[in-house]
Amino acid sequence: MKIIPIKRTTLADEVVEQIKRMIVDGEVKRGEKLPAERELAERFSVGRPTIREALKALVALGILTRKREGTFVNSDISSLFTDPLTQKLILQRISFKELFEVRKLLEVKIAALAAERATEEDIERMRNALKEMDDMMTNDEHKFVAADIAFHEAVAEAAQNEILFELFTAVRHLLLEAQKAVVKSPIIMQNSLKYHKQIFEAIKYQDVAEAEKVMSAHIDDVEKTLKGLKEMY
DSSP states (O other), rough: OOOOOOOOHHHHHHHHHHHHHHHHHSSTTTBBBBBEEEHHHHHTTTHHHHHHHHHHHHHHHTEEETTTTEEEEEOOOHHHHHHHHHHHHHHHHOHHHHHHHHHHHHHHHHHHHHHHOOOOOHHHHHHHHHHHHHHHHTHHHHHHHHHHHHHHHHHHTTTTOOHHHHHHHHHHHTTHHHHHHHOOOOHHHHHHHHHHHHHHHHTTHHHHHHHHOOOHHHHHHHHHHHHHOOOGG
């Protein structure tokens, strides 16, 4: 019988799960400020360093956001908690490594299907997203990320598979803050744009093998970059 290792959990992991549950249950709503660290520490019977570690993890997942006034539930996460699949993923103990494994499985297949099925309208949407990425690379990193997301959404829609699209959307939501963290320098943005252009060309010319190959390389590159950002792991 194959022995499956049991995941070790820390006090911070437990606090992360409790805060997720508070949000899902509506105890703390979107846009609302979380209780102070001291209050959370007393509530969960842990030290404040543990609370800080848990909050840091939730910020990385895009569930919380830090402001000068304190830590707030992200007001832009409505779909995270209204979509049953995404909500289920949030309530699991999942790591970026696991998410990227799933992302790679999904998006490599999505790219292959897009190369087979993309319409002229799909191609035009990808082209427009690429142009926006190019235009925003030196102007606005937030708009660059938005265009990046729009490109991947266009590819996912071009695959013409509703189930794959829903799975893609759920995983993408959970990686949004990580994606924002990756886009921090012109070199990284240029590299990202390079991969997107190669993916676009492969899909445009219906080269299934090339679309799979480049999408796989792109996701590996993003994960490698994230691993260098130790605060995200």
